[in-house]
Amino acid sequence: MRHGWEGVVLKLLRGKDFTFTVTGAEQVTERYRRVHFTDGGLLAATGVHPTMWVRLWFDNAGKPHQRAYTLVDPDPGAGTFSLEFALHDGCASDWSGKAQPGDTIEATVQGTGFEVPDPLPERMLVIGDPASLPAINSLLAVAPKVPATIWFETTHATDRDLPFRIEDHHDLRTVPRPELVEGVQAELPKLIDDPAAAYVWIACDTVTTRTLTAYVQKDLAVPKDRVKALGYWRP
Ligand SMILES: Cc1cc2nc3c(=O)[nH]c(=O)nc-3n(C[C@H](O)[C@H](O)[C@H](O)COP(=O)(O)OP(=O)(O)OC[C@H]3O[C@@H](n4cnc5c(N)ncnc54)[C@H](O)[C@@H]3O)c2cc1C
Structure with a gap:
């Protein structure tokens, strides 16, 4: 899928493109869905940090629709992770509801980061x-x-x-x-x-x-x- 100008801008900002493949999904509650993926080489290329998120490119009636999602249980050894979708009206949310093993989605990694609080707080x-x-x-x-x-x-x-x-x-x-x-x-x-x-x-x-x-x-x-x-x- 072509990403249009948003994709171009992210690439200029040194984004990296990956293709994730769905391996399964679980309905956690009626309003929350977990989808499992293989990572298309993401974790080996970028490493992992706490709260790490990726930009996924959904197809919205032929137009690119980019939304951020947070990696759950990333496993660099296995090259797998899950995403958890809060469900509501929306293109990304709808995609998760229909995701089937073998489906693919493109992703860009840009903007994510994390600093451990130093010093750690008491609470x-x-x-x-x-x-x-x-x-x-x-x-x-x-x-x-x-x-x-x-x-x-x-x-x-x-x-x-x-x-x-x-x-x-x-x-x-x-x-x-x-x-x-x-x-x-x-x-x-x-x-x-x-x-x-x-x-x-x-x-x-x-x-x-x-x-x-x-x-x-x-x-x-x-x-x-x-x-x-x-x-x-x-x-
Ligand atoms: C860094 C980052 C990490 C994120 N990680 C996750 C994650 O792991 N899991 C996750 O579920 N979301 C996550 N989000 C939020 C997610 O990107 C947004 O909810 C996004 O708008 C969903 O896209 P959509 O196409 O489904 O809906 P949109 O097309 O963006 O919106 C459609 C309609 O749904 C409403 N809407 C959008 N999001 C919500 C919501 N969460 N609750 C209620 N109504 C909503 C909008 O107001 C709008 O009316 C993250 C966002 C950021 C910035």
Whole structure:
């Protein structure tokens, strides 16, 4: 498939193209689907880092439609990984629902990266939703002994049954949409003693992410380098 100008720009930015092949899929909940892939040489070429994501090129009625997805259980030895799709109306979401073994999809790797917080915080403060659950699970695995509080936005009843990889020292707080901002503002300040030592990770829709990032940096005075925020989808 030709990628059009977006593909050209990404290539100029040193993106790399790979073709992934579907090997299977599981319906995790009615609103969440996991698809398994072979990696077309991706993991050997790029290596793996926490919260790593790729840009997938979907076909939207003949037009290229690029969307980001986070690698789940990447295995460089086997050349395999999975992707988990939060399901809603959308071309990428629809593609995952129909994906069959043998189907292929093209991908570009550009823009992904990760820095381990240094120093590690006493508690990770994490805010996300089903689209960022794969990244949240990957983030928690970076510092498996560090406690974390996770505010998780739910839209559907089954969002509480998603595959959270949490342990006893992880405090998962589900908050129904659209009460996330209010809920976080009521609870987060109590968990920050020293703003300079805090670590806040935010990945929700773009509006929520922008609002919470401004709140954490301006109202709670957490320094920019201790806040990692990225809008994952446009509402
Ligand atoms: C770095 C990064 C990593 C990401 N990783 C993942 C991942 O691992 N799993 C995952 O599911 N998503 C992930 N996302 C989010 C995903 O790229 C977006 O949700 C994307 O918009 C889905 O594309 P689509 O073609 O299905 O829908 P679009 O064509 O983009 O949107 C169609 C409609 O669906 C709505 N919509 C889009 N996304 C959502 C959503 N998540 N929830 C509710 N409504 C939505 C839009 O507002 C619009 O009305 C990631 C995003 C980023 C930036």
